[in-house]
Amino acid sequence: MKIFDLSLYVVLDPDLCRSVGMVETARLAAEGGATMIQLRDKRADRTSLIETGKALKAALAGYGIALIVNDDVEAALEIGADGVHVGQEDMSAAAARLAIGDQLIIGLSVETEQLAHEVDPGIVDYVGVGPVFATGTKPDHKQPIGLDGLAHIVSVSPVPAVAIGGLKMEHAASVIAAGAAGLAVVSAVCGTPDPRSAARALIQEIEKARP
Numbered sequence: 292m293k294i295f296d297l298s299l300y301v302v303l304d305p306d307l308c309r310s311v312g313m314v315e316t317a318r319l320a321a322e323g324g325a326t327m328i329q330l331r332d333k334r335a336d337r338t339s340l341i342e343t344g345k346a347l348k349a350a351l352a353g354y355g356i357a358l359i360v361n362d363d364v365e366a367a368l369e370i371g372a373d374g375v376h377v378g379q380e381d382m383s384a385a386a387a388r389l390a391i392g393d394q395l396i397i398g399l400s401v402e403t404e405q406l407a408h409e410v411d412p413g414i415v416d417y418v419g420v421g422p423v424f425a426t427g428t429k430p431d432h433k434q435p436i437g438l439d440g441l442a443h444i445v446s447v448s449p450v451p452a453v454a455i456g457g458l459k460m461e462h463a464a465s466v467i468a469a470g471a472a473g474l475a476v477v478s479a480v481c482g483t484p485d486p487r488s489a490a491r492a493l494i495q496e497i498e499k500a501r502p
């Protein structure tokens with residue numbers, strides 16, 4: 292069954308997680324209150340992605356949070372992940388849905404209102420909207436949309452939206468006020484010396500920001 296909570300969506304990055312590794316970072320983030328984890332390793336081949344994904348799945352068992360794999364539908368299936376996240380330049384959401392069936396979660400990146408209008412809620416479960424702010428974590432990111440852009444895109448999306456790109460604790464209130472269901476972060480958790488405390492502080496701010 293598709294159960295997921297976008298409140299604090301931690302996207303893993305092998306470089307930023309290098310001190311304790313992606314698996315331990317994810318476990319600490321889950322302990323701190325992360326509600327969703329994405330395995331995103333743009334350089335890994337499928338074999339090592341699957342190996343890391345299986346280790347992540349084992350480490351996160353018992354936390355009850357969804358594990359999503361970035362870009363690679365076949366790896367997501369092999370890992371037994373809860374879903375896959377695709378962007379506009381990846382496999383289409385429709386093709387991903389055909390490949391993974393109707394039980395797994397599909398997230399889709401949308402950067403404009405037009406793209407949000409085109410989202411089929413029969414195929415896509417959530418959208419990732421960004422970058423809200425410029426970020427060094429994804430050097431090839433699109434033009435930042437800012438909080439106003441986020442609010443416009445969220446308002447036309449037929450599915451829940453998670454904001455991404457340059458988000459820190461101080462943005463939690465404005466991102467939630469813009470209508471997003473949560474924050475997706477990389478460096479605000481993975482790039483810190485204490486991912487558990489970082490996740491805890493973020494989720495507290497997010498929950499405080501909710502009406």
Ligand SMILES: Cc1ncc(COP(=O)(O)OP(=O)(O)O)c(N)n1
Nearest residue numbers: 361376377378379400419420455475
């Ligand atoms: C939650 C979330 N939102 C957006 C993205 C970006 O996906 P994409 O545009 O395909 O870029 P890459 O991450 O593949 O470089 C994401 N991964 N997660």
Ligand SMILES: Cc1nc(C(=O)O)sc1CCOP(=O)(O)O
Nearest residue numbers: 421422426428456457476477478
């Ligand atoms: C993976 C990713 N996708 C983005 C998008 O705009 O689609 S921005 C991004 C990286 C976000 O990293 P940080 O939280 O460190 O800024």
Ligand SMILES: [Mg+2]
Nearest residue numbers: 362377378381
């Ligand atoms: Mg992608």
